[in-house]
Amino acid sequence: MTTTRTFNGGALCDVAGGLLLQSRFRVQGKAVFAPDADFTTLTVDLLEAWCSLGGEPCIAGLPDAVAADVVRASLPHLVEDAASPWHLHVLDHAVAIVEGDAPLLPALSGDDVIVMEPAMHEGLEDAWREECSSSNVSQGAYVSDRTHRLGMTARLALAAQVGPTWPPRGADHNGQVLAEGGNLVPFGSVYSWTRLVPAGAPSEFALRAPLLGGLTSMVVELDDGPRGVFLHADGHESVVDIGRSVRLVVRRLYAQDGVLRYGRKALS
Amino acid sequence: MVDVAVVGAGQTAFGQHPGAMKDMWSEAVRACVESVDGDVSLSHVEELFLGSTAFGGGQLGNTAAYLGEHAGMAGVPARRIENACASSGFALRDGWAAIASGRADLVVVGGLETMNDLTPERKRYWLGVSGDTEWERLAGLTFPGTYAMMARRHFHEHGSSHDDLVHISVKNHDHAVDNEHAQLRKAVTFEKAASGSMIADPLTLYDCCPTSDGAACLLLASAEVARSLTDTPVWMRGSGAASDHLALHDRPSLTSLHATKKAAAQAYAAANIAPSQIDVAEVHDCFTIAELLATEDLGFVEAGGGGAFASEGRGRRNEGATTVNGSGGLKAKGHPLGATGAGQVVEVFKQLRGQAGVRQVDDAEVALTHNVGGSGATCAVHIFGRGLA
Numbered sequence: 001m002t003t004t005r006t007f008n009g010g011a012l013c014d015v016a017g018g019l020l021l022q023s024r025f026r027v028q029g030k031a032v033f034a035p036d037a038d039f040t041t042l043t044v045d046l047l048e049a050w051c052s053l054g055g056e057p058c059i060a061g062l063p064d065a066v067a068a069d070v071v072r073a074s075l076p077h078l079v080e081d082a083a084s085p086w087h088l089h090v091l092d093h094a095v096a097i098v099e100g101d102a103p104l105l106p107a108l109s110g111d112d113v114i115v116m117e118p119a120m121h122e123g124l125e126d127a128w129r130e131e132c133s134s135s136n137v138s139q140g141a142y143v144s145d146r147t148h149r150l151g152m153t154a155r156l157a158l159a160a161q162v163g164p165t166w167p168p169r170g171a172d173h174n175g176q177v178l179a180e181g182g183n184l185v186p187f188g189s190v191y192s193w194t195r196l197v198p199a200g201a202p203s204e205f206a207l208r209a210p211l212l213g214g215l216t217s218m219v220v221e222l223d224d225g226p227r228g229v230f231l232h233a234d235g236h237e238s239v240v241d242i243g244r245s246v247r248l249v250v251r252r253l254y255a256q257d258g259v260l261r262y263g264r265k266a267l268s
Numbered sequence: 269m270v271d272v273a274v275v276g277a278g279q280t281a282f283g284q285h286p287g288a289m290k291d292m293w294s295e296a297v298r299a300c301v302e303s304v305d306g307d308v309s310l311s312h313v314e315e316l317f318l319g320s321t322a323f324g325g326g327q328l329g330n331t332a333a334y335l336g337e338h339a340g341m342a343g344v345p346a347r348r349i350e351n352a353c354a355s356s357g358f359a360l361r362d363g364w365a366a367i368a369s370g371r372a373d374l375v376v377v378g379g380l381e382t383m384n385d386l387t388p389e390r391k392r393y394w395l396g397v398s399g400d401t402e403w404e405r406l407a408g409l410t411f412p413g414t415y416a417m418m419a420r421r422h423f424h425e426h427g428s429s430h431d432d433l434v435h436i437s438v439k440n441h442d443h444a445v446d447n448e449h450a451q452l453r454k455a456v457t458f459e460k461a462a463s464g465s466m467i468a469d470p471l472t473l474y475d476c477c478p479t480s481d482g483a484a485c486l487l488l489a490s491a492e493v494a495r496s497l498t499d500t501p502v503w504m505r506g507s508g509a510a511s512d513h514l515a516l517h518d519r520p521s522l523t524s525l526h527a528t529k530k531a532a533a534q535a536y537a538a539a540n541i542a543p544s545q546i547d548v549a550e551v552h553d554c555f556t557i558a559e560l561l562a563t564e565d566l567g568f569v570e571a572g573g574g575g576a577f578a579s580e581g582r583g584r585r586n587e588g589a590t591t592v593n594g595s596g597g598l599k600a601k602g603h604p605l606g607a608t609g610a611g612q613v614v615e616v617f618k619q620l621r622g623q624a625g626v627r628q629v630d631d632a633e634v635a636l637t638h639n640v641g642g643s644g645a646t647c648a649v650h651i652f653g654r655g656l657a
Contacts, residue, residue: 200413263406
């Protein structure tokens with residue numbers, strides 16, 4: 001059995017000529033995604049792992065199964081060059097970056113697996129389908145598609161302004177535009193937190209919060225200084241306490257106007 | 269500056285109102301006019317400042333003109349002022365400024381919200397629209413969530429506990445029993461309030477204000493006009509207001525509302541009084557932790573001492589230096605967002621004129637209202653007195 005380690009909530013392992021990340025979630029032995037994950041989030045996770053291990057941030061291209069704009073906004077240093085030897089392959093709830101052909105998908109040991117009840121999995125799939133339908137429109141608080149897209153690099157790559165200032169501002173005290181200040185590292189610690197019962201969750205999460213048993217939200221003090229508020233990644237059991245270290249990973253947030261929106265969530 | 273007084277104040281009961289928005293507002297206006305000692309005609313009103321979030325969008329545009337017309341003020345320059353839950357606190361500040369500046373002698377300030385005539389789904393969409401939608405709400409936070417984060421941080425930094433919050437809930441329910449306008453006129457035991465169902469950990473049902481319909485109306489007058497209408501005007505001695513970061517994560521502290529401290533400092537300075545001189549305080553307790561923070565930020569107790577202030581019952585009617593939320597507060601009187609700030613003044617008006625009946629605070633001379641928007645992005649603080657100084 002191939003040795004795996006957990007990375008961003010997934011199972012990471014070395015494969016011949018590269019790296020593979022697969023979902024740890026299983027329904028009756030069958031691989032499924034985490035409640036807020038998909039090929040897009042898995043690809044971001046894999047490429048973050050790849051770069052953190054010294055891999056070159058240059059790939060031959062992005063597979064059709066991923067939302068390219070989300071991956072590009074999450075990884076601003078990623079280069080796509082058809083001549084690159086590094087190819088991304090989509091497998092059964094897994095992605096791999098290798099030179100050459102797709103590797104075989106290694107089996108996970110029981111300790112690495114997170115078991116999900118079939119009813120919960122089906123319920124979440126149905127909820128996402130309904131949430132993604134174009135008839136699911138806001139009747140009140142609303143972030144337009146344009147506003148969401150303009151904030152994508154700040155949200156996904158933690159792009160900051162000098163200071164560092166994050167989330168970005170339109171002007172400083174002198175009315176001047178703040179210069180770009182690089183990307184914050186996706187690490188921090190819990191400054192405060194709460195767990196909302198399903199009825200207390202914002203309406204954008206109304207379909208999924210009951211299935212998840214509520215939402216955990218927290219103010220995270222980033223290692224680079226600024227604070228932000230983040231949901232806990234769905235499906236991962238964890239203890240949340242003030243001061244506990246967290247890592248911010250890209251996950252689905254919600255869907256509106258027929259479009260999935262992604263952001264960073266915390267994993268402890 | 270011209271001295272300004274409140275010469276009339278009236279409100280509907282807060283809670284589940286059977287009427288439409290215009291009926292509710294008209295009822296509050298009538299109650300206000302009836303409270304004026306002398307004869308007054310709404311035809312003499314020069315300006316109308318109406319606070320409302322226009323919850324539900326029933327009359328989102330030209331709300332004030334629509335409601336003014338329905339309550340005998342057609343033709344009066346009217347505008348809606350929106351600062352979330354602090355809407356009518358800021359309407360009051362604008363009404364005060366209109367008279368203090370010499371521009372007007374008689375103005376109506378009011379607040380209104382209809383929240384319970386919406387479907388549950390629509391209500392849910394509208395609740396929380398006053399937070400930072402892009403960064404907070406869509407990271408799972410609603411107002412119970414933001415205040416829960418403040419509570420947990422206060423527990424962490426100052427050693428306060430949920431029991432302290434339970435004491436606030438029990439006190440405000442006790443106070444509301446004597447208030448004919450209160451939504452929750454029901455005492456609760458400590459044990460019951462301590463074991464409420466969880467809403468946003470650590471806040472339970474008994475830490476949260478109810479969803480309310482309601483309207484409140486005030487008549488403000490210049491000193492000269494006030495003296496022609498009553499022998500017992502309630503003088504506005506200080507007005508303060510401030511804003512802060514909208515999102516919780518942008519604030520240096522989660523255990524203090526900067527906007528409250530800044531607004532209070534302005535109001536105390538204008539009135540030339542100290543916090544210890546306040547006899548009656550109607551503070552913004554949308555959640556019990558909000559009252560705990562307010563007692564600290566308004567200077568009734570030192571920073572970090574709010575838990576002890578609550579658990580020792582120092583805010584109970586006639587038991588400490590300052591009666592805090594003798595009306596029952598938002599927690600038990602109710603919280604019809606845009607009407608809350610004006611409703612606080614209705615209570616103060618009665619207390620300072622000795623008309624509060626069984627809930628009268630002994631020897632009430634000086635009172636304060638504290639009206640917060642959202643989780644603290646806006647705040648208006650006003651100080652009132654039986655005398656001008």
